[in-house]
Amino acid sequence: MELRQIEAFLAVAEELHFGRAATRLHMAQSPLSQTIKKLEKDLGAELFERNTRAVSLTTAGLSLLPHARKILEELDLARRAATAETGTVYGRLAIGFSGALNHKTLPPLTRALRNRYPGLDLTLHGGLLTQDALGHLRNGSLDLSFIGLPVDAPSLATRRIAIEPLGATVPVDHPLAGRQSIALNELAEDGFVTMRQAQGSTLREAIFSACTIAGFRTRVAQEVTDPYTALSLVAGGVGVSLMPDSVAGIMPAGTVFIPLSGHAPQLESGIAWNPALTSPALTLALEVAEEVLPTPA
Incomplete structure (x- = not known):
């Protein structure tokens, strides 16, 4: 396996397009394709699935990718080590x-x-x-x-x-928005904005667990990909949510953070x-x- 083959593989793997990868490497597309084919022949495995519309990594390509990145990173570190001052x-x-x-x-x-x-x-x-x-x-x-x-x-x-208590986030016009604190079961009739289940969010798990302990089943109004998007949807009146108290200082306009009374659930x-x-x-x-x-x- 040669360094130029690794560089070619990484360019195609990251661009998923032979033309863009060739431009990135300042070479023509045909030599790039030949370099990849030779690497695949040397390894005895196809690294890319190719068709007229798209390029994608095979299982072998996905397995090689992190190691190829590490090889180039180690090479860069070696070059820097050779020229670094003592103690750097x-x-x-x-x-x-x-x-x-x-x-x-x-x-x-x-x-x-x-x-x-x-x-x-x-x-x-x-x-x-x-x-x-x-x-x-x-x-x-x-x-x-x-x-x-x-x-x-x-x-x-x-x-x-960190260990943080969870609090309620509600729209500014929510009936409970003016309260100093609320019990979680007061939100039993509200829809919740949560992270997507497929993403494996511990915040989502904490929300569902807290609602169950409070005696009601979480009704999901909307699923999103990140917590700040959840807060934005709360501001838009889509639903309510639970967030750690550290977010109280970065709440978007139109949203209110309310501490939960009693033994508040925590997020670690x-x-x-x-x-x-x-x-x-x-x-x-x-x-x-x-x-x-x-x-x-």
Whole structure:
């Protein structure tokens, strides 16, 4: 396997179009196709499914993809190591997060990493709910991710970083919007805006569990892909939702956050990583996270 073959494979895998990949590599399409065919012949497996309309990765191609990325990343790190000054910390770190739910936890970590280790290349991937993030950690496309807890992921390591009470989010014209606090069962007749079930959101699970404990079944008014979209739909009067109290300060106009009375349900969140894919950059990130995002008592 040659370096130019790996570069060609990655370009086609990321563009899913031979023409665009050839342009990206500053070469003609025919030599690119021949390079891919030779790589497939050397490996004894087809990497792409091709037809007149689309290009897609085969199972073999999907399996090769994270390793190909790692090869090029390691090559880049090797080049930087050869020219780095003594004591310089370098490397790449891909961090996943969900968006609105991490607006208080992501900035302290990334700010500390950038200030202390300017040689680290940080790539941030937003809009990832828990199960999606776990999949990316397993295949190596993420090094570290913010997730909801608990999770069933025996091959991954996790650490809790926050425990937050859930509160109600309602439209500003909701009959309960002016209250200082409410009981969750007062929302029993409302429709809820939640994350999609297929995405494996721990927030969704917490909402359904809390409603069950409060004595009613959650009626879903709308499913969305991320928490802030849920808040936007609440503002539009589509339904109500539950959110951790950390979002109270970033509520969109037209939405009210109301604490829940009594023993409010809680949402636990943490960070996760793959111990089998630990790198020097990840080790540094975990050390910094331990300091700026300590495990709550």
